[in-house]
Amino acid sequence: MPQATLHSARLKFVPLAQEHYALTKELDQDPEVMRHIGFGRPLTDDETKQVHEWLLNSPTSIPGQGTWVAYAGDEAIGWWILAPTPIDKDKPTENFSTERSETGYRLLKRFWGRGYATEGSRELLRHAFQDLGLAEVFGETMTVNTASRAVMAKCGMNHVDTWFNTYPTPPLGIEEGEVRYRITKEEWKAQTSGPQ
Numbered sequence: 001m002p003q004a005t006l007h008s009a010r011l012k013f014v015p016l017a018q019e020h021y022a023l024t025k026e027l028d029q030d031p032e033v034m035r036h037i038g039f040g041r042p043l044t045d046d047e048t049k050q051v052h053e054w055l056l057n058s059p060t061s062i063p064g065q066g067t068w069v070a071y072a073g074d075e076a077i078g079w080w081i082l083a084p085t086p087i088d089k090d091k092p093t094e095n096f097s098t099e100r101s102e103t104g105y106r107l108l109k110r111f112w113g114r115g116y117a118t119e120g121s122r123e124l125l126r127h128a129f130q131d132l133g134l135a136e137v138f139g140e141t142m143t144v145n146t147a148s149r150a151v152m153a154k155c156g157m158n159h160v161d162t163w164f165n166t167y168p169t170p171p172l173g174i175e176e177g178e179v180r181y182r183i184t185k186e187e188w189k190a191q192t193s194g195p196q
């Protein structure tokens with residue numbers, strides 16, 4: 001199944017393409033967007049090119065999954081992802097699960113606080129479970145990334161794990177650890193078929 005075009009009430013999601021590099025670069029070079037991601041600092045030009053190539057190519061290794069750019073009217077507001085995850089975490093580049101996916105998102109700051117991240121993530125979860133038939137979707141972020149945690153919780157994902165890693169160049173706040181949120185197909189169905 002090729003990567004689909006998706007719609008929510010206010011957003012249209014199209015597969016990320018080479019032409020979206022200006023968007024990924026603007027996101028990756030904004031200190032506030034990157035505060036709780038990676039090294040906790042804006043990326044260099046070389047790093048932004050590598051990220052864009054990864055977003056374009058890696059997530060589509062399982063048909064149907066990938067990175068989407070969302071438009072509100074004519075304006076691109078950010079990207080969302082459904083990324084295949086390895087069956088064996090000790091072999092991160094081979095044997096991807098066809099049942100399980102990792103989600104994430106990055107929005108331009110001028111669009112924050114309007115409910116877009118929640119709206120978009122709900123549509124991605126619908127697509128993951130209803131259209132692609134996945135069994136489970138999870139997301140990870142830094143414990144201190146309150147906004148991202150709120151988005152996952154509002155989408156019905158549950159906090160299932162917290163862990164503490166050490167990194168050579170850690171982002172500020174990493175001492176409070178990282179968290180994983182998860183939702184299964186059964187949980188999603190129970191939430192979406194019940195009273196709204």
Ligand SMILES: CC(C)(COP(=O)(O)OP(=O)(O)OC[C@H]1O[C@@H](n2cnc3c(N)ncnc32)[C@H](O)[C@@H]1OP(=O)(O)O)[C@@H](O)C(=O)NCCC(=O)NCCS
Pocket residue numbers: 032033034036037104105106107108111112113114115116117118119140141142145146147148150151154
């Ligand atoms: C995380 C991010 C996508 C949220 O986008 P958004 O469109 O502003 O989120 P929403 O408007 O859907 O808000 C969802 C909830 O989070 C809450 N929220 C948003 N920002 C918040 C913040 N800084 N602190 C506390 N709560 C926050 C909102 O109040 C809302 O809850 P409510 O409806 O109960 O009030 C955006 O801040 C972003 O792109 N950040 C940088 C990239 C990033 O950290 N991505 C995640 C990495 S894993």
